[in-house]
Amino acid sequence: MAQRVQASAWMVAVVAGCGMAWGQGGATNYATPGAQESKEQAATAVPADAAKTMTLSDMLGALSADEQLYHQHLVTLTNPWLEGRAPGSRGNALSVEYVEWWFKQYGLEPAFPAAGGSGGASGDEASAAMSFRQAFPAGRRPVVNAERVAAKGADGAEWVLKAGTDFNLRGTTGSGQVSGPVVFVGYAIQGGNDGYSTFGEKDTLEGKIALVLRFEPLDEAGKSKWGEGGSFSAKAGLNEKIAAVIQRKPAAVILVAPPGVDDPRGTQLETMAGTGGRREQPVPFISMSVEAADRLVRMGGAESLLALRKEADQRGFVRELPGATLNLDVQVAREQQMAENIGGIIRGRGALAEQFIVLGAHMDHIGYGAFGSRGGAAAMGKLHSGADDNASGTAGLLIAAKRLRAQYDALPADANVRSVLFLAFNAEEGGLIGSRYYIGHAPIPAERTTAMLNMDMIGRVRNGRLEVSGVGSAEGWAEWLKESWDRSGQSEGTKLTVRTLPGGSGPSDHASFYRAGIPVLHFFTGLHADYHLPTDLYPTVNTPGAVAVVGTVLDVVTRLAARVEPLEFKRSSGPSIDMAINRDDPRARAADPTPGATPAAAPAADPHGGAAPGAAPAPGGMGGSRVRFGIAPGDYTGEGGGVEVGEVFPGTSAAEAGLKAGDKMMSWNGKPTPTVEDWMPMLSGAKPGDVVEIVLRRGSETLTVKATLKARAGNE
Secondary structure, eight states: OOOBOOOOHHHHHHHHTSSEEEETTEEEEOOOOSTTHHHHHHHTTSOHHHHTTSBHHHHHHTSOHHHHHHHHHHHHHTOGGGGGGOTTSHHHHHHHHHHHHHHHHTTOEEOEEOTTOOOOSSSOOTTSOEESEEEEEEEEEEEEEEEEEEEEOTTOOEEEOOBTTTEEEOTTOOOEEEEEEEEEOTTOOSSOGGGOOSOOTTOOOTTOEEEEESSOOBOTTSOBSSSGGGOOOGGGOHHHHHHHHHTTOOSEEEEEOOTTOSSGGGSOOOOSGGGOOSSOOSSOEEEEOHHHHHHHHHHTTOSOHHHHHHHHHHOOOOEEEEEEEEEEEEEEEEEEEEEEEEEEEEOOBGGGTTSEEEEEEEOOOOTTTTSBOTTHHHHTTSOOOOIIIIIHHHHHHHHHHHHHHHHHHTSOTTOOBOEEEEEEEOSOTTTSHHHHHHHHTOSSOGGGEEEEEEEOSOOOOBTTEEEEEOTTSBTTHHHHHHHHHHTTTGGGTOOOEEEEEOOOOTTSTHHHHHHTTOOEEEEEOOOOTTTTSTTOOGGGSOHHHHHHHHHHHHHHHHHHHHOOSOOOBOOOOSOSSOTTSOSSOTTTSOOOSSTTOOOOOOOTTSTTOOBOTTOOOOSSTTTTOSEEOOEEESOOSSOSSSEEEEEEOTTSHHHHTTOOTTOEEEEETTEEOOSHHHHHHHHHTOOTTOEEEEEEEETTEEEEEEEEOEEOOTTO
8 A cells, every 4th residue: 555644845846846846944946957857847747735645655756766865875874773873883883884885886996904904095906905994993982880879877877879860970980989078069160250269279179079060150040140141151161160179189079950940951860971071080970860969968967959059159169068978989991982984996097097086974973962962951862863964975975986986887998087985984973083083094195185075964955055165275176166066966957056165174074184285175055953953854854955966076076087187285264164154053043852952052172063061051153152263173082181283274363373283282371171172161261352371282392372362253
């Protein structure tokens, strides 16, 4: 029996013959004759009302063969069985296997030396051990071996807290067997508004268990006293609060939401998976439920946790709770988590065959929202399928491999064309980890890599609009590319209007190649309200539009493959992503899939601007920062000891202060900066005109420089 469904909007439009293929929030105009003509003629007899009740078979049948295959890839990659494709998950491993299988079907050659092999991509590796997979370390994950927490009151009675109900270990917890009295430290904020400060100069927490409130002082309605419109200010960020506590050497730290806070995180006990970070604390660190913390402070002699919160709303203070002793046994091991890039080659011919074009897309996403989700606590544990980000680009990569294989097979024997390396990157969402690893361990050196073209978020074509950045990363490239833009999408019957940007850094994998001195292009169809939320699902993807983008990419690839002249790389100081092109922009105005939830702000530490675990909401732009320092971090893992400078942008505060790629920022105005996530709250709290003193490590030298911070432009 034929299945009847409620049609997705773009399918209805194609079948109804209205001349448009709809995605989320807009349409693609099929005004071009030729390839699209048969679609329109076949559909003109179908009334739009009838299309709403047509069979799924009829709607899919209206798509071209490649559009149907693209849709199939998209549905497969977003299947809940693949768990949101987060690195370390079985679903991510299955995604790797899926892409590898299709590369093999299209006859691509494996790109990497197998373990123990010595092969390369030089064209003479027929006997060498080769693999489609490039394994790399993608950070460490905690493995719990012990988690026991017990409280003892003044009467000697013991209360054993229940993991998962009363408390959870945090992802950055240290290990240890500790025992000590509980001390309430309120919001643990130094340098708050109107002279607010929790700690005095001589305050110490040695041998004590510090109980810390999340967020910042609240009003009677449970909203922030300091943030704009009741949202939280940068002072609510966890990193600086916890650093202030750890500096005073407690035996352990407990984090609890203030009772009565107007925020969904106030009633949810955070999990270890949802609070992962890049730096392990030196002591046990746990989240505790409001109910358990209230019982604990009452055991210690306080009236209630709410009473302590209301006092802390007025002033900062530290208070002993002598009636309560806490015993903790926390043992957590850190296991190296591995991920794999997938690479396959279509071999060129003639004198250009030893030169390569890289065509890439990242296949990972953020799983169940343990990191990077904009949905905050309300989205924690919910599947983030990542249809546009970036199943759309991965599906596009597979379609491109299919088409280019056929095109190269049809070339005459005396053709002179470059080879093409197809790369599906992993762990992009964790900080471009896979592409950075590739650049550091590339089988093809940079001098033989002509250009890198990246497809990240190509699934939301609206009003026929495509954005391509990086056109300023090679001399004369913008002019040479215009021929492709003029006919963009026409081979698919979908005319695209291409808007170009010069910058090559960007928030995706092409940035790793740009930093290595390789010309790049990033194909992108714009930000949207579902970005990094559970609502980024396959029905919202404009399949005909995405396939039209793939056609445009391949137009550039085939022209570039046959171009005799090499490209001359150049640095571009222009923008690399347009923050204003889509007014429905989550980085400027967070959208929310769950009523009542407050999405977290987007610190720049996340390559897409997604929310970091534990980040506090802040108004405006990337993480609410009012300044732009002018670097792209070179390492987000937190294992390098300092903030590595991957790139310095011309004309910025960092450039004027003399920072260079490869430097490591060790401190910022006297505060240590061991990781990007430690540094970001410092940057977010700065204002234009501030002069900061930065200690750098440059090779074996230690340097101190001063930087005057500049205002962030609205389009960066």
